[in-house]
Amino acid sequence: MKTASIIIIGNEILSGRTKDTNSNYLAKILVERGIxxxxxxVIPDNHNIIKSVVKGESSLKDYVFTxxxxxxxxxxxxxxxxxxxxxxxxxxxDDAVELLAMNYKNGKKDLNAARxxxxxxxxxxxxIKNKISGAPGFIIKNVFVMxxxxxxxxxxxxxxxxxLEPIEPILSKxxxxxxxxxxxxxxxxxxxxxxxxxxxxxxxxxNSGVFGVEIVLSHTDKTLLNKVFNEILLDFSEPxxx
Amino acid sequence: MKTASIIIIGNEILSGRTKDTNSNYLAKILVERGIxxxxxxVIPDNHNIIKSVVKGESSLKDYVFTxxxxxxxxxxxxxxxxxxxxxxxxxxxDDAVELLAMNYKNGKKDLNAARxxxxxxxxxxxxIKNKISGAPGFIIKNVFVMxxxxxxxxxxxxxxxxxLEPIEPILSKxxxxxxxxxxxxxxxxxxxxxxxxxxxxxxxxxNSGVFGVEIVLSHTDKTLLNKVFNEILLDFSEPxxx
Numbered sequence: 317m318k319t320a321s322i323i324i325i326g327n328e329i330l331s332g333r334t335k336d337t338n339s340n341y342l343a344k345i346l347v348e349r350g351i352x353x354x355x356x357x358v359i360p361d362n363h364n365i366i367k368s369v370v371k372g373e374s375s376l377k378d379y380v381f382t383x384x385x386x387x388x389x390x391x392x393x394x395x396x397x398x399x400x401x402x403x404x405x406x407x408x409x410d411d412a413v414e415l416l417a418m419n420y421k422n423g424k425k426d427l428n429a430a431r432x433x434x435x436x437x438x439x440x441x442x443x444i445k446n447k448i449s450g451a452p453g454f455i456i457k458n459v460f461v462m463x464x465x466x467x468x469x470x471x472x473x474x475x476x477x478x479x480l481e482p483i484e485p486i487l488s489k490x491x492x493x494x495x496x497x498x499x500x501x502x503x504x505x506x507x508x509x510x511x512x513x514x515x516x517x518x519x520x521x522x523n524s525g526v527f528g529v530e531i532v533l534s535h536t537d538k539t540l541l542n543k544v545f546n547e548i549l550l551d552f553s554e555p556x557x558x
Numbered sequence: 559m560k561t562a563s564i565i566i567i568g569n570e571i572l573s574g575r576t577k578d579t580n581s582n583y584l585a586k587i588l589v590e591r592g593i594x595x596x597x598x599x600v601i602p603d604n605h606n607i608i609k610s611v612v613k614g615e616s617s618l619k620d621y622v623f624t625x626x627x628x629x630x631x632x633x634x635x636x637x638x639x640x641x642x643x644x645x646x647x648x649x650x651x652d653d654a655v656e657l658l659a660m661n662y663k664n665g666k667k668d669l670n671a672a673r674x675x676x677x678x679x680x681x682x683x684x685x686i687k688n689k690i691s692g693a694p695g696f697i698i699k700n701v702f703v704m705x706x707x708x709x710x711x712x713x714x715x716x717x718x719x720x721x722l723e724p725i726e727p728i729l730s731k732x733x734x735x736x737x738x739x740x741x742x743x744x745x746x747x748x749x750x751x752x753x754x755x756x757x758x759x760x761x762x763x764x765n766s767g768v769f770g771v772e773i774v775l776s777h778t779d780k781t782l783l784n785k786v787f788n789e790i791l792l793d794f795s796e797p798x799x800x
């Protein structure tokens with residue numbers, strides 16, 4: 317199974333000012349594509365931190381997705397940090413300028429120095445189109461660099477999802493049991509032990525005083541998933557005779 | 559300034575099934591307490607990963623806060639992973655049993671093996687009370703281990719916030735400018751260059767077609783903050799004669 321990590325870049329997330337919704341959006345799509353998201357990291361707008369975290373994750377995972385820091389201002393340093401992480405120059409590129417210019421009334425005439433910053437792309441990278449505001453993201457090696465603004469991030473994810481190899485999606489099935497988690501956990505543990513391949517999650521809920529647990533089974537193999545699902549369902553729906 | 563990281567533990571976050579709200583809740587409180595949140599990491603329910611990430615963060619930051627994995631089921635492995643991270647035994651502790659028992663109708667008689675798991679505390683740790691459902695969190699060295707369920711996490715954060723040394727809060731002031739980010743970024747950059755101590759963030763917004771930027775200035779020194787705030791406000795509110 318292919319592995320991935322998401323790196324959310326931005327002081328505004330770490331200060332609590334902005335809620336990150338991008339990682340959840342992408343996490344759901346990775347599940348559908350059968351890619352195992354192993355970590356999400358939220359890091360500040362800091363050159364050395366971006367460089368070392370992206371470098372580390374890129375060497376450990378099949379895919380790395382970043383969000384944030386590719387706008388026109390002084391705190392947008394993701395592109396240069398990632399260029400230096402792969403030791404390539406960051407240059408204003410014609411195809412990026414074209415995409416950017418399409419977003420302004422007077423085209424290229426409206427591209428001041430700040431806007432042109434958004435056309436700087438690490439050498440060798442492939443562009444990611446931005447249907448919303450023009451300024452492109454890019455893909456370098458296994459790193460997908462996208463905008464932080466959720467609407468733009470989501471549009472870019474739609475663009476790249478075609479580039480991710482189609483593989484078996486991770487399927488999941490949920491069983492809802494109206495008992496306290498601590499009443500069912502011993503029996504559930506036995507299933508987790510018996511079917512080590514299957515991911516079995518146990519999530520307690522409390523809906524206005526009605527307590528229960530959602531048991532979530534996940535695997536790419538539908539037949540195996542259905543077998544274990546039916547077994548657990550039967551076990552927990554019958555009176556417990558243990 | 560004291561530094562911190564938050565570690566969110568749980569496959570349900572990485573699969574996109576559950577949105578993490580705990581890191582945003584705590585991030586805001588850390589800002590009020592003047593503690594610099596340097597990273598948020600979302601990691602899976604995996605013994606070795608929890609152990610190595612907590613160990614690493616604990617040695618690098620003043621405070622580490624974890625969320626998730628201290629319930630009664632097989633996938634709740636945070637307590638044992640953190641005990642092994644500090645090389646101490648994990649034992650059922652009387653004071654934790656007392657807190658736990660208070661949550662059940664028949665007190666200790668209701669404590670089956672699964673529930674007793676929630677009274678296992680690494681040796682030497684201090685308990686964090688849980689007003690919501692009894693099962694305590696704990697503090698070991700500089701690591702604060704709390705529940706994943708938001709209501710319980712938030713209650714635990716209220717408990718521990720008294721344990722965090724009261725220091726200067728990070729103050730912030732916001733200036734709203736109704737121009738595109740790329741039109742103001744060059745001038746803003748000069749301020750960021752001149753006042754390197756102050757964190758200057760630039761956050762574009764688009765409210766139904768009205769474009770603008772929120773400039774957020776942050777620092778613990780109120781006088782310095784006000785000085786720079788007034789300077790930028792005056793600059794951007796006057797006609798640009800450059």
